[in-house]
Amino acid sequence: MNVVREPGWARREISAGIAASLSAGLGLFPLGIAFGLLVAQSDLPLWVGPALSVFGYAGSLELLLVGLMSVGTPLATIALTTLLVNFRHVFYAFSFPIGAVRNPFGRAYSVYALTDEAYAITASHPGTWTAPRLIALQVFLQSYWIGGGLMGLLIGSLLTAPVEGLEFALCALFITLTLDACRTWSEVPSLLLAALSFAVAVVALPEQALFAAMVIFLVLLAIRFVIARKRGGIA
Numbered sequence: 001m002n003v004v005r006e007p008g009w010a011r012r013e014i015s016a017g018i019a020a021s022l023s024a025g026l027g028l029f030p031l032g033i034a035f036g037l038l039v040a041q042s043d044l045p046l047w048v049g050p051a052l053s054v055f056g057y058a059g060s061l062e063l064l065l066v067g068l069m070s071v072g073t074p075l076a077t078i079a080l081t082t083l084l085v086n087f088r089h090v091f092y093a094f095s096f097p098i099g100a101v102r103n104p105f106g107r108a109y110s111v112y113a114l115t116d117e118a119y120a121i122t123a124s125h126p127g128t129w130t131a132p133r134l135i136a137l138q139v140f141l142q143s144y145w146i147g148g149g150l151m152g153l154l155i156g157s158l159l160t161a162p163v164e165g166l167e168f169a170l171c172a173l174f175i176t177l178t179l180d181a182c183r184t185w186s187e188v189p190s191l192l193l194a195a196l197s198f199a200v201a202v203v204a205l206p207e208q209a210l211f212a213a214m215v216i217f218l219v220l221l222a223i224r225f226v227i228a229r230k231r232g233g234i235a
Helices: 011-041 047-054 058-068 075-086 104-112 118-124 131-158 168-181 184-205 206-230
Strands: none
Touching: 011 047, 011 058, 011 118, 011 131, 047 058, 047 131, 058 075, 058 118, 075 206, 104 131, 118 131, 184 206
């Protein structure tokens, strides 16, 4: 059955999606600049920056990939790292409002553009998402990131000396995402599980602490999901 929408409904929904993207966009744009500068200061071709932001759109992973690619990391290692870093998106899908998007092309884009920022925004405003609002949110979030990256590439090409400390941009991004997650009580258990995972990894496998912590965290998240599902709700 077709639902009759009042005039201007789609425009208002798009405007709401754009407005919802602004707060995260204020953080994404400067981080995008840092990403662009990092690419410009590496030994990689400049086209790698926009290529990663389009074909491998995932802010934290892109920052990590620049470092891995710069030192000639084996492809298998890059693939495994990509899987571990982005595997958390599997859990996002359980509560992300993808069901609001009916158009197959729109749905494909929404799945592709499911980032930490998009998930955090939708999770903090549940039950209010329509297809135009969700797609507008994700399109503008990606625009902030790509725009910042292009600005960073431009600035980097004009600088005569490298900017030190850009490697901290990845750490800063995860700190920002952690603070965003703390704003909703439902995410606090995941934060505690992450801290527990790292503590166990540092003690048990100090030489491979990061890798071990990610594996332990994934296992604990899976256990948490199963327990929450048995209790009748997705945590």
